Amino acid sequence: MNDLGEARRAVKERGDFRLLRERVPYSAFLDVQVSLDQGVPRCRLPFRPSLIGNYVLPSLHGGVVAGFMENAALLHLLLILDESKVPKGIDFSIDYLRSANAADLHARCEVARQGRRVAQVQIRCWQDEPGHPGRTREVALARAHFLLGNPAGEPE
Amino acid sequence: MAQKGYFEALQANFSRLIPHANECGMVIDRLDERGAVASVAYRHEWLGDTSRGLIHTGIVTTLVDTVSGLAALAATGQFEPIATLDLRMDYLRPALPHQALRSHAECYRLTRSIAFVRARVWQENEQEPVAVSQSTFMRSRRAGAQA
Numbered sequence: 067m068n069d070l071g072e073a074r075r076a077v078k079e080r081g082d083f084r085l086l087r088e089r090v091p092y093s094a095f096l097d098v099q100v101s102l103d104q105g106v107p108r109c110r111l112p113f114r115p116s117l118i119g120n121y122v123l124p125s126l127h128g129g130v131v132a133g134f135m136e137n138a139a140l141l142h143l144l145l146i147l148d149e150s151k152v153p154k155g156i157d158f159s160i161d162y163l164r165s166a167n168a169a170d171l172h173a174r175c176e177v178a179r180q181g182r183r184v185a186q187v188q189i190r191c192w193q194d195e196p197g198h199p200g201r202t203r204e205v206a207l208a209r210a211h212f213l214l215g216n217p218a219g220e221p222e
Numbered sequence: 223m224a225q226k227g228y229f230e231a232l233q234a235n236f237s238r239l240i241p242h243a244n245e246c247g248m249v250i251d252r253l254d255e256r257g258a259v260a261s262v263a264y265r266h267e268w269l270g271d272t273s274r275g276l277i278h279t280g281i282v283t284t285l286v287d288t289v290s291g292l293a294a295l296a297a298t299g300q301f302e303p304i305a306t307l308d309l310r311m312d313y314l315r316p317a318l319p320h321q322a323l324r325s326h327a328e329c330y331r332l333t334r335s336i337a338f339v340r341a342r343v344w345q346e347n348e349q350e351p352v353a354v355s356q357s358t359f360m361r362s363r364r365a366g367a368q369a
């Protein structure tokens with residue numbers, strides 16, 4: 067089994083995301099937390115002061131929101147597909163709906179199109195509405211294309 | 223025309239005002255009317271793929287978002303709050319390990335409400351960009367202020 071397959075198995079069988087984070091150090095740098103909600107990956111970025119991009123408001127850095135969403139899309143593909151290589155980002159486009167508060171971010175992804183070579187992923191990012199448990203505020207919408215490697219087991 | 227000392231003040235306060243740029247070790251290499259150049263040194267934690275040793279696109283986007291915002295602020299010539307409306311990245315080639323990332327952004331059109339910015343990212347060879355980007359920023363000046 068290739069090491070990505072092993073990382074996937076650790077997540078699905080034991081809920082252990084360490085191997086996956088080791089393969090994608092940027093997700094460990096940001097400290098992205100992944101969980102599976104009935105098999106669907108969900109990402110959370112716990113707040114820390116060094117993620118702030120606007121000291122005055124304060125709000126999270128736009129690059130943190132974007133980087134977190136790109137990372138969420140990549141982890142999503144790694145978990146739901148059976149790739150033996152990490153997919154490569156082709157492009158990424160983000161619309162910021164409102165500034166992100168100094169609080170945790172959440173993201174959820176959907177694969178809108180999956181071909182043999184390219185996957186299109188749509189990413190939604192939100193925060194909890196302060197003072198209103200259960201209510202959320204949309205922070206950004208994004209989409210990304212990824213180039214897929216050869217599926218596990220297929221010759222190069 | 224920018225106020226006297228404006229670019230120097232922006233540059234001097236950069237890492238205090240933008241804690242995440244500071245966490246990533248971003249530095250401004252140039253900032254003037256023509257735009258902004260900033261860079262970030264290589265770190266292992268930028269990788270998105272350890273087996274091929276490729277840099278994750280997220281740190282490239284973070285650099286671009288930062289330098290594009292600086293270019294928009296450089297064009298306004300005075301400090302005013304700006305908000306990113308959208309940002310698009312095209313990853314022209316993989317970003318390689320053990321090399322810094324450098325980005326140049328310029329505001330090519332400034333209206334009373336919007337700054338239109340484009341940016342380029344390269345590593346060792348400026349002629350071979352790893353990414354290009356286009357973004358728009360909303361200005362939030364006081365209503366009725368002169369352009």
